[in-house]
């Protein structure tokens with residue numbers, strides 16, 4: 001696990017949850033980044049709120065300040081550690097290259113948001129923040145979940161990958177012998193942390209897997 005840091009907050013990371021299945025990946029990512037001492041800037045799409053209500057027992061308000069309070073309570077964040085921005089909060093720092101953090105993760109990433117990011121639509125703050133990350137050559141990790149993928153999805157993913165965007169599908173491996181859904185969630189969250197260069201011990205790294213027959 002990651003030890004809770006008591007020192008100054010570490011660099012902010014933007015985490016956006018969109019309306020693909022797998023809201024737990026994004027919520028766990030927020031918790032882990034908070035525990036690691038990072039500032040976390042959060043955006044949750046309207047569809048993501050529906051998915052959260054469908055897939056979990058977690059109740060999250062849509063209004064940004066109330067969302068800050070709810071997420072902070074959940075994760076034990078310090079005051080100011082979590083900031084939330086609304087769908088059309090164009091004055092938010094993530095909307096500009098001069099204010100956006102060095103890394104953004106869309107987790108989970110719907111095929112709708114994937115399409116918008118691939119085409120530079122920027123019709124809401126999540127899409128705009130991803131567009132900013134691409135234009136500023138910053139780290140952008142997308143965690144799409146759909147099955148099967150259509151040629152449209154695949155073409156968007158290829159185009160984005162060629163731009164340097166990390167396409168990290170929500171497809172957990174089983175070689176670490178997961179015992180629970182939490183283990184499967186942590187598999188994906190660990191992969192995201194690897195991309196962000198954040199140390200963790202959520203799951204054993206390859207070569208550290210313990211064979212139960214040993």
Ligand SMILES: Cc1cc2nc3c(=O)[nH]c(=O)nc-3n(C[C@H](O)[C@H](O)[C@H](O)COP(=O)(O)O)c2cc1C
Pocket residue numbers: 017018019020021045046047048050051054109110111112113114145146
């Ligand atoms: C319960 C639920 C599950 C969904 N699962 C997926 C999914 O796995 N992948 C996906 O791309 N869209 C999924 N959708 C559809 C998206 O939420 C929908 O396309 C939405 O417009 C995406 O908007 P957003 O990208 O602004 O969040 C799901 C919707 C709901 C309500």
